[in-house]
Amino acid sequence: MKLLVAIIKPFKLDDVRDALSEVGVQGLTVIEVKGFGRQKGHTELYRGAEYVVDFLPKTKIEIALDDDQVDAAIEAIIKAAGTGKIGDGKIFVQDLQQAVRIRTGERDSDAL
Numbered sequence: 001m002k003l004l005v006a007i008i009k010p011f012k013l014d015d016v017r018d019a020l021s022e023v024g025v026q027g028l029t030v031i032e033v034k035g036f037g038r039q040k041g042h043t044e045l046y047r048g049a050e051y052v053v054d055f056l057p058k059t060k061i062e063i064a065l066d067d068d069q070v071d072a073a074i075e076a077i078i079k080a081a082g083t084g085k086i087g088d089g090k091i092f093v094q095d096l097q098q099a100v101r102i103r104t105g106e107r108d109s110d111a112l
Contacts (some may be wrong), residue, residue, distance in 0.1 A: 001096040001108060002070050006061045007035070008081040008089040010013050013059050020063070020078035023072040026112070031060040036088055058089065064099055 008016060013030065022027065032057035065073055074091055082088050101111040 001099060001112070002061045002065050002067060003096045004061075004065055004070060004073055005092040005094070006041045006056050006063075006077050006081070006089060007033070007091075008061065008077070009083070009087065010057055010059045012081045012083075013061075015080040016061065016077055019071060019076040023068065023076045025063060025073055025076075027063070027066070030061040030064070033058050033060045037090070056087065064096055066109055066112060 010032070017028070035058055036054065036056055063073060070093060077091055097112040098108060100107050
């Protein structure tokens with residue numbers, strides 16, 4: 001099992017969710033986050049005052065997957081979240097040691 005974590009642009013969330021559904025991903029967790037990478041923020045003008053936005057709004061998606069679903073999920077996210085511009089995001093894949101469904105006590109792949 002793997003835990004896939006994707007950081008994407010917020011306006012791409014619906015596209016990514018639809019693409020993941022098409023490849024058989026059944027559930028995911030979405031978190032609104034702020035951060036920066038190579039973009040390093042930007043300067044904005046508000047009511048005549050200029051200020052620096054150091055942290056940009058992003059959306060973090062976490063998905064627990066069986067090993068055989070990981071590559072399809074990664075490709076789906078890349079296609080749906082990509083704009084070809086800086087700040088499209090990153091995908092991280094981690095080993096997932098154990099999963100337990102609270103309601104039934106099912107474990108590992110059965111719990112996903």
